[in-house]
Amino acid sequence: MTVIEVEKLRKNYRSKPAVDGISLRVERGQIVGIAGANGAGKTTLVECLSGLRQRDGGELRVLGMDPWTERRRLQQRIGVQLQESALPDALKVGEAFRLYAALYDGGDWRTVMADWDLADKQRVRFGSLSGGWKQRLFVALALVGDPEIVFLDELTTGLDPVARRTTWTMLRKLRERGLTVVLVTHFMDEAEALCDRMIIVGNGRVIAAGSPAELVAETATDSLESAYLALSGTDLS
Structure with a gap:
């Protein structure tokens, strides 16, 4: 079942396109990664979705709704963790958990x-948390409302290797459980x-799409990172 449908999406900043005609589909229960250099349009795409x-x-359309005109209804069914959250x-x-649970009509925040x-x-104050624990908190808060779709922007930035692997698990x-994840990652x-x-x-447009294995095969490379470099012509910085 398709849960996200995008056709020729555009978003400009001061007449300069940040998203320039992107089209894509996301099916229920998938983890879909979005990659690209800084300024490629990744975060703007997620903010529009x-x-x-x-x-x-x-x-x-996200879960059959227009994300802007029906955003109050939609936000009861999605979770969002943005890179610049605070x-x-x-x-x-x-x-923080109780506050977010109130926004989601009493989500199961304790679990x-x-x-x-x-x-x-x-009982620890947010300002006393390390960067890694702050990141973990934001991911957890995005899940408080038991969303059907969760948008995660730079999910594991700031996490140590063990915490990254735990997060992957x-x-x-x-x-x-059937959750759909849209994951912006470097x-x-x-x-x-x-x-x-x-x-x-790249430059607000889709350069390539497919499973990691398909992209590796398409470029005759030995890893997704090599395929990314071959397809985009840019690095991951």
Whole structure:
């Protein structure tokens, strides 16, 4: 079942296109990776899909809804973790979970908090958390409302190698439950390990799309990172 449909999506900033005619489909239960250099349009695409930014042109439907005109309904069924997320330094972890649960009509925040090993930190203030724990908190908060789709922007940035692997395991379990994940990432090892499909973007357009194995085969390379470099002609910085 298709849960995200995008046709010729456009978004401009000061007349310069950030997203320039992107079309794509995402099926239920997939982990779909979006990769591209800085400024390629990845975050703008996710913001349009999640109803955080109004598009300038094209058509898109997420769970059958227009993300902008029906964003209040849609936001009850999706979760979003953005790269530039922030909370007040004085807010405690447990308070953050209760706040987000209230937004989602009482989501099961205690289970999510335990699943992401944050129960022991519920009295810790946000400003006292390390960068890695802040990142983990934002991912967990995106899941409080038991969403059908979750958008994750640079999911494991700031996490140590053990925490990254633990996070990957959690995402696989979410996929097994039928959750759809849209994952913006710079890490091709992460994409190769997790993603059912990859969408590579550049200059606001789709350069290539397919499973990691298909992209590797298409470019006759030996890894997804090599395939990315061959297809995009850019690095991952």
